[in-house]
Amino acid sequence: MTEIAKAYEPHSVEQRWYPLWEERGYFKPQGDGPIYTITIPPPNVTGSLHIGHALCYTIHDVLLRWKRMQGHRVLCVPGTDHAGIATQNVVEKELRKQGLSRHDIGREAFIERVWEWVREYGGRILFQLRGLGCSFEWGRTRFTMDEGYVNAVMECFVRWWEAGLIYRGKRVINWCPRCSTAISDIEVEHEDRAGKLYHLRYPFKDGSGYVVVATTRPETMLGDTAVAVNPSDERYKDKVGKTLVLPLVGREIPLIADYYAKSEFGSGAVKVTPAHDLNDYEAGQRNNLPMVVVIDEQGRMNETAGPNYAGLDRFEARERVMQDLEAAGLVEKVEDYTVPTALCARCHTVIEPLLSEQWFVKMKELAQPAIDVVKEGRVEFVPDRFGRTYLDWMENIRDWTISRQLWWGHRIPVWHTEDGEYIVARSEAEAQAKANGRAITQDEDVLDTWFSSQLWPHAVLGWPEKTDDLDTYYPTSVLITARDIIYLWVARMIMTGLDFVGEIPFSDVYIYATVLDEQGRRQSKSLGTGVDPLEVTALYGTDALRFALLIRCAKGQDIRFAQIRENRQPQVEEARNFANKIWNATRFVLMNLGDATQVEAKWEPSDALADRWILAELNATIEQVTAALKDYRLNEAAQTLYHFFWDEFCDWYIEFSKTQFAAKEETAEVRAARNRIVYVLETSLRLLHPLMPFITEELWQRLPHQGEAIMVAAWPEADQSRDDREAREQMETLIALITKVRNIRSVMNLPVAAWLQVHLATTDERAKSLVTANAEQFKRLARVEAIHVSDALPPLDDAARDVVTGVEIAVPFGGLIDKKKERERVSKEIARKENEVKGMQARLANPSFVDRAPREVVEQTRARHDELMGEIQKLQETLKALGA
RNA sequence: GGGCGGUUAGCUCAGCGGUAGAGCAUCGGUCUUACAAACCGGGGGCCACUGGUUCGAACCCAGUACCGCCCACCA
Numbered sequence: 038m039t040e041i042a043k044a045y046e047p048h049s050v051e052q053r054w055y056p057l058w059e060e061r062g063y064f065k066p067q068g069d070g071p072i073y074t075i076t077i078p079p080p081n082v083t084g085s086l087h088i089g090h091a092l093c094y095t096i097h098d099v100l101l102r103w104k105r106m107q108g109h110r111v112l113c114v115p116g117t118d119h120a121g122i123a124t125q126n127v128v129e130k131e132l133r134k135q136g137l138s139r140h141d142i143g144r145e146a147f148i149e150r151v152w153e154w155v156r157e158y159g160g161r162i163l164f165q166l167r168g169l170g171c172s173f174e175w176g177r178t179r180f181t182m183d184e185g186y187v188n189a190v191m192e193c194f195v196r197w198w199e200a201g202l203i204y205r206g207k208r209v210i211n212w213c214p215r216c217s218t219a220i221s222d223i224e225v226e227h228e229d230r231a232g233k234l235y236h237l238r239y240p241f242k243d244g245s246g247y248v249v250v251a252t253t254r255p256e257t258m259l260g261d262t263a264v265a266v267n268p269s270d271e272r273y274k275d276k277v278g279k280t281l282v283l284p285l286v287g288r289e290i291p292l293i294a295d296y297y298a299k300s301e302f303g304s305g306a307v308k309v310t311p312a313h314d315l316n317d318y319e320a321g322q323r324n325n326l327p328m329v330v331v332i333d334e335q336g337r338m339n340e341t342a343g344p345n346y347a348g349l350d351r352f353e354a355r356e357r358v359m360q361d362l363e364a365a366g367l368v369e370k371v372e373d374y375t376v377p378t379a380l381c382a383r384c385h386t387v388i389e390p391l392l393s394e395q396w397f398v399k400m401k402e403l404a405q406p407a408i409d410v411v412k413e414g415r416v417e418f419v420p421d422r423f424g425r426t427y428l429d430w431m432e433n434i435r436d437w438t439i440s441r442q443l444w445w446g447h448r449i450p451v452w453h454t455e456d457g458e459y460i461v462a463r464s465e466a467e468a469q470a471k472a473n474g475r476a477i478t479q480d481e482d483v484l485d486t487w488f489s490s491q492l493w494p495h496a497v498l499g500w501p502e503k504t505d506d507l508d509t510y511y512p513t514s515v516l517i518t519a520r521d522i523i524y525l526w527v528a529r530m531i532m533t534g535l536d537f538v539g540e541i542p543f544s545d546v547y548i549y550a551t552v553l554d555e556q557g558r559r560q561s562k563s564l565g566t567g568v569d570p571l572e573v574t575a576l577y578g579t580d581a582l583r584f585a586l587l588i589r590c591a592k593g594q595d596i597r598f599a600q601i602r603e604n605r606q607p608q609v610e611e612a613r614n615f616a617n618k619i620w621n622a623t624r625f626v627l628m629n630l631g632d633a634t635q636v637e638a639k640w641e642p643s644d645a646l647a648d649r650w651i652l653a654e655l656n657a658t659i660e661q662v663t664a665a666l667k668d669y670r671l672n673e674a675a676q677t678l679y680h681f682f683w684d685e686f687c688d689w690y691i692e693f694s695k696t697q698f699a700a701k702e703e704t705a706e707v708r709a710a711r712n713r714i715v716y717v718l719e720t721s722l723r724l725l726h727p728l729m730p731f732i733t734e735e736l737w738q739r740l741p742h743q744g745e746a747i748m749v750a751a752w753p754e755a756d757q758s759r760d761d762r763e764a765r766e767q768m769e770t771l772i773a774l775i776t777k778v779r780n781i782r783s784v785m786n787l788p789v790a791a792w793l794q795v796h797l798a799t800t801d802e803r804a805k806s807l808v809t810a811n812a813e814q815f816k817r818l819a820r821v822e823a824i825h826v827s828d829a830l831p832p833l834d835d836a837a838r839d840v841v842t843g844v845e846i847a848v849p850f851g852g853l854i855d856k857k858k859e860r861e862r863v864s865k866e867i868a869r870k871e872n873e874v875k876g877m878q879a880r881l882a883n884p885s886f887v888d889r890a891p892r893e894v895v896e897q898t899r900a901r902h903d904e905l906m907g908e909i910q911k912l913q914e915t916l917k918a919l920g921a
Numbered sequence: 922g923g924g925c926g927g928u929u930a931g932c933u934c935a936g937c938g939g940u941a942g943a944g945c946a947u948c949g950g951u952c953u954u955a956c957a958a959a960c961c962g963g964g965g966g967c968c969a970c971u972g973g974u975u976c977g978a979a980c981c982c983a984g985u986a987c988c989g990c991c992c993a994c995c996a
Contacts, residue, residue, distance in 0.1 A: 044958070227993080234996085251996060265996095299995065307996050316994045377995085422925065426991070429924075433992090520991085555933090557989065588944090589934075593926080595989085597933065608933070611944055614958045625955030676935070676943075691955080776962085782950095783962040789951055820953075873940060880939095886976040894939060894977090901940080 041627060041739070045620035047578025050735045055167060058734075063105075063748050064172045066112045066510075073109040074513040075101065076494045077173065078526070079181065081120035082159035083127050088552045088560060088586075088598055089519065090162070091169060091570040095583045096517050096549055096590065096671065098171045102727035103666050104514075105172070106752035112510050113172065114497045116179035117159055121446040121486040122216050122383050128154050128445070144444050151445045155180075165571065170579055170730045172748075177506075179497040181489045182447070189496035190447045190489045191463045193533065198451075198461040202399045203439075205459070209311075209318040210438050212391035213381035214336030218442040219395050221485060222435060223524050224382045232376035236303065236369035237362060239264055242280040242289060248273075249369045251303035253376045254313075255362070256354040259286055259342045260331035263309040265320060268294040270305050284367050285358065286343060288329075295320050312392040328392055334442075336389050351389065396440040396449060396482070400532075404434045407531040410541050416531060419547045419669050420593035423523060430524050439485045446483030453478050491529035494542035501537075511538060515545040523548070547669050550589070550596045557597060568600055576604065577613040580729035584612035587728055588675035615679055616732050619725070622687050623736040626718055629699035630711055636741045638719035641709035646771070646811055647693040648713060649764035654685050655717055656759040662724050663755065675728055682721055689772065690717065693814050715741055720753050767807050770842050771815070774808070777841045778819040781848050784862050785837050785855065792822035796847040798830040804844050838915040839866060840908040860919050867912045870905050877902040 058064065066072075077097055080090060097113065105111045128151045129139055139147040163178065179186060197203045210219045235255045238247040248264055261283055266273040277294045297320045298307045311321025312328040321328060331342040338346040338354045345361070346354050362368050379388035408431045410416045411424055418424035440449060452460040452468040454475045462468035468477055492500070494516075498507040512534070518527060527546055534542030554560050560567045573582045585608050589596045599606055630636050640652065658681040665674040697710035719740055726733040726747050737747035744750050778795055787793065797808055805826050808815060812824055825831075829845075830838070836847040837859055877898050880886045887895055 043956075253996070297995085302996065309996095314994080314996085316996080319994080377993095426925070430992075524992095551990085553989090557927095559990095591935070594934085595926085599933080607945060610958075614944095614956095617956065617958050621956035621959085623955085628955070672935070680943085687955090688960090779961060780963085784949090786950085789953080789961085817953095876940065880977075883976060889976045890939080898940085 041624045045617045051579055051731045054731055054734045058748055064174050066110045068110055070108040070110045073104040073111045074510040076114045076497050076513055078518045079116040079118040080162045081123055082117045082155050083120055083123045084162045086162055086165040086570055088568045088570050092552055092586045094166050094169055094171050095586055099727045101172050112174055114177045115163055115173040118490055119182045121441055121443050125443050125445040147444055186496055189492050189500055191450050192501040193492055194450050195461055195463055205396050207394045209315045209390045209392050210395055212389045213386055214389050215384050215386040217334055219438050221438045225388055226380045226382045228378050228380055229375050230378045232374055234372045234374035238367040238369055239281045242282050248306045249304040250306050250308040252308055255358045256351055257310040257313045260310045260312050260329040261308045262326045262329055263290050263293050264306050265293050265295040265298040265309050266306050267298045267300045270300040285361055293324050314390050330392055395438050398437045398439055400434040400436055403532045404431045406535045416541050417545055423548045427523055439488050440482040441485055443483050447489055449480040449482050449484055451480040487525050490526055491533045494530055495538045512540050513543045515547055516543040517547045520548045550594055552596050552598050555599050568598055572601055573609055577609045580616050580732050581609050581613035584729055585609040587671045590671040618683055626714055631703055635708055636711045636715055638716045638741055639712045640716045641712050646767055649761045650768040651690040651717055652759050653761035653764055656755050659753045660755040678725055692818055723750055723753055771811055773841050775819045777839055777846055781837045794823055794849050795821045796825045796830055798827050798845040799843055800828050840911045843904055845911055856919050863912055863916050867909055870909050874905045
């Protein structure tokens with residue numbers, strides 16, 4: 038027997054197995070079983086591993102390993118996303134340290150800088166995933182800007198252009214002044230902020246008074262081109278059509294009627310700034326209003342805003358405008374007000390709605406088939422409620438702003454001719470050819486990052502080329518992702534998959550839990566509430582982190598995950614303890630194999646109760662774990678295994694069969710016992726392997742086994758014939774009896790070391806033979822010297838008594854019994870049983886329960902009731918004998 | 922303003938129609954030769970509230986309260 042450490046030491050084990058698995062090609066598709074494919078959500082190249090990633094990719098790996106063991110031909114394609122804005126920001130920040138802006142070095146040099154950065158750091162996060170044990174096919178790793186992928190993006194743009202789905206237009210879009218780019222509607226976050234509502238007076242040109250308008254953004258008044266009131270608003274009936282003079286600017290603007298103005302808000306009149314507000318823009322369109330742009334792309338007032346304001350930041354301008362209006366006596370009042378504020382999801386800068394020329398995709402047409410496949414159940418969300426949120430959004434989908442005023446990304450494949458025509462082509466050469474000698478310049482903008490990631494499942498498999506991979510592995514099996522990108526990403530992949538490949542990209546969408554901090558807030562680096570998974574694994578090992586996350590991974594439920602304090606994280610500690618338990622149980626078995634070459638993981642038939650019982654429990658465990666994994670109930674799989682391994686296998690089976698398999702002799706019986714325990718252990722390790730790959734591989738390799746690695750061993754299959762209800766019931770009784778004796782010892786303060794005498798009395802022959810057949814184990818586990826079984830207890834003065842499942846127990850003391858303590862104990866026991874009986878009596882007395890409840894339930898209740906009554910009676914006799 | 926979750930033992934959470942569960946914490950006892958990261962035993966819950974359906978509800982339905990997400994153009 039090889040030496041084995043007293044405690045599980047994860048780090049060396051992890052380092053040993055991962056490279057071996059990879060070298061042996063286990064991460065590549067193997068064999069010719071059914072196909073199982075996952076394409077991972079590509080993390081941003083700027084990303085470093087956080088706890089959410091750890092959860093996401095652990096779930097991936099669990100499913101991959103499980104399916105692989107089930108004989109599937111498994112492929113998981115990893116990769117990274119170029120993450121336009123995020124990556125550009127990172128590199129710009131680096132430049133700034135050298136006192137440079139991207140404009141100083143120019144577009145080409147800047148992009149080269151970003152590429153350098155990506156080459157150096159872009160693979161870091163994928164590297165970290167190896168540490169988590171992820172069995173991904175690294176040979177097929179993709180990047181959303183690698184050569185082939187660019188082709189896919191260009192292809193998509195060109196096809197959509199040709200289909201008339203892409204257009205260019207001037208509209209009010211969400212502009213982030215800090216990122217200085219347009220962003221799409223779903224990249225905007227909304228937040229209520231404390232602000233003011235300003236009531237301003239706009240005088241009529243003819244001197245007949247003024248109209249009061251309310252606004253939260255007075256600086257935009259410089260761009261007003263009308264004031265609107267509701268057509269049905271009586272107050273303004275005779276004033277609509279009159280001319281107002283815009284304060285501070287002097288521009289004459291009309292008072293118009295438009296349904297957009299709500300009579301009940303403020304004075305019922307709303308100022309209209311078509312160039313700086315989406316609603317105003319639409320009102321402007323309806324009423325042919327001019328659009329006056331007064332704020333620039335940096336969020337500063339421009340020339341048009343007038344000499345007093347030009348160059349001021351929008352928030353400074355707000356103050357200046359209010360001062361000037363105040364001075365002119367045009368401020369009616371200013372109230373505190375909660376302002377719904379739009380923020381850039383990336384940098385939390387206040388969004389500036391800006392009139393701007395951008396590229397858009399028409400979504401309605403694309404959305405319809407993607408709505409249908411979810412409605413028809415061809416794509417299923419887990420938990421299914423996310424299917425409904427998906428449909429809600431898809432049914433109200435709006436056009437998508439795809440252009441970004443950035444340098445890092447896929448440059449829009451549109452070339453402008455001098456005469457204002459757009460040439461859309463897959464490459465510059467193709468554009469040149471189409472231009473017929475006209476001079477062309479490429480559009481300056483790049484595409485939204487999600488424009489490329491929407492193609493992920495088919496693009497990573499080779500699309501638009503017709504590759505074998507695409508043929509073989511598409512559609513993929515499941516998409517595992519976070520709920521905050523259902524719209525940004527999931528919806529769009531379904532649309533492009535259907536549009537370009539003609540088939541759904543995946544049949545299941547598993548939305549996993551969001552990992553929160555202790556207070557239930559989203560984990561955030563800036564708040565310092567984030568937990569670094571690498572710190573956790575350094576402390577407790579990878580398997581412990583995986584298991585800690587998985588056992589909390591209830592369907593759709595968020596996970597609160599505590600920070601590490603004083604080098605401890607209790608949630609992971611629990612999992613580490615479990616790993617250690619697995620380690621030591623295996624260690625114990627290994628220490629007692631005798632001539633190990635004679636041992637194999639094989640179930641030897643046995644009539645012994647514990648053997649029958651553990652086989653039945655193991656079988657049930659296989660069944661439950663398999664079903665749970667199939668249903669993405671990962672926490673249940675983890676919990677079931679934890680319970681089986683610790684409570685049933687370690688606490689009872691090992692203890693029960695110790696003397697047999699750990700015997701010194703090498704008899705056939707001993708070998709059979711060894712085969713059995715190795716069989717149960719080996720099977721347990723297989724079941725645990727997808728969740729805890731490293732420790733299971735390490736231990737499995739040390740056990741007698743067949744095959745080269747547990748990673749490629751077969752997943753255990755349940756076998757109906759191994760269920761054994763009788764054994765499970767009997768074992769339950771036996772455990773209850775042993776526990777009761779231990780309980781008496783403990784409560785009555787009997788010395789732990791003392792070997793007790795135990796009298797058991799019952800007229801139930803089965804119970805009697807249960808005890809006599811397992812007397813050896815009973816004695817050892819309850820520390821009993823002799824068990825005396827009879828029909829009725831002999832008269833014993835100095836004994837503690839109890840009764841369990843109809844069996845009376847008496848434990849004589851060596852000396853005098855502490856009658857007071859014993860009375861207490863027995864009274865408590867009676868009270869407990871009476872309490873239980875009370876409920877049953879009420880039910881049994883209720884005729885409609887007896888009539889209407891299933892007969893089985895009624896009989897069960899009656900039987901239990903009678904049993905309890907008998908037990909109570911015995912206990913009362915005991916109590917009487919104690920002199921109560 | 923709409924939609925969706927959550928509310929169960931001191932803490933973190935499972936359970937989702939037939940007598941309340943786990944881990945941690947707590948209390949008592951153990952170096953019982955696999956494991957003190959362990960073992961054995963104990964205590965601790967009107968399952969947020971109010972109604973309803975049911976023989977029976979933590980679990981199903983309706984509503985209330987408080988927490989948290991998502992969506993939404995009300996100045």
